[in-house]
Amino acid sequence: NAGVTQTPKFQVLKTGQSMTLQCAQDMNHNSMYWYRQDPGMGLRLIYYSASEGTTDKGEVPNGYNVSRLNKREFSLRLESAAPSQTSVYFCASRRTVEAFFGQGTRLTVV
Amino acid sequence: ILNVEQSPQSLHVQEGDSTNFTCSFPSSNFYALHWYRWETAKSPEALFVMTLNGDEKKKGRISATLNTKEGYSYLYIKGSQPEDSATYLCAFNPSDYKLSFGAGTTVTVRA
Numbered sequence: 001n002a003g004v005t006q007t008p009k010f011q012v013l014k015t016g017q018s019m020t021l022q023c024a025q026d027m028n029h030n031s032m033y034w035y036r037q038d039p040g041m042g043l044r045l046i047y048y049s050a051s052e053g054t055t056d057k058g059e060v061p062n063g064y065n066v067s068r069l070n071k072r073e074f075s076l077r078l079e080s081a082a083p084s085q086t087s088v089y090f091c092a093s094r095r096t097v098e099a100f101f102g103q104g105t106r107l108t109v110v
Numbered sequence: 111i112l113n114v115e116q117s118p119q120s121l122h123v124q125e126g127d128s129t130n131f132t133c134s135f136p137s138s139n140f141y142a143l144h145w146y147r148w149e150t151a152k153s154p155e156a157l158f159v160m161t162l163n164g165d166e167k168k169k170g171r172i173s174a175t176l177n178t179k180e181g182y183s184y185l186y187i188k189g190s191q192p193e194d195s196a197t198y199l200c201a202f203n204p205s206d207y208k209l210s211f212g213a214g215t216t217v218t219v220r221a
Contacts, residue, residue, distance in 0.1 A: 042213035098156030
């Protein structure tokens, strides 16, 4: 049982490059989330998807786009990476109770 | 932006001592309050999810209480052990599926 799988685990981008972070869950969860973790700031919600076919902005959506490809997959896209987007990104999913997290993607934008 | 605040930001506890810390959240549109434990280099893992005013949950030496009317929750650690060292996150879950986290309380237990 893989749970929540994020790829890649590490990535270095140059300013202005684009990339997509992938997230997949095998627990048949309806809701999926993308967070970023910065020192002293806990987890900040970027986007979430309450169910397949819906997405909503979280607290810090600027500079990001998301796609809920199907019930299993929720991707996060950086169209033009900026140094301020250097962070650790976590994907999470839940049915109705607790959330389950992926292992995180450490992204550095230089 | 949902204001979920945790205090203190960090605390140091002597092994064997008990401690507690707070999470405050909006008192309107309440669905659930979550507590997660987050160890360095790992992913957050759920401790408790509480939905009812007055809820009390317990897992081993860790327990939590919930007051939805005034918008706060306490997490208690009894007889702290070095393995309790972690960051403890609370998350507010209003009725629209959003799950917003506080900045966390980092607990360091000294042997």
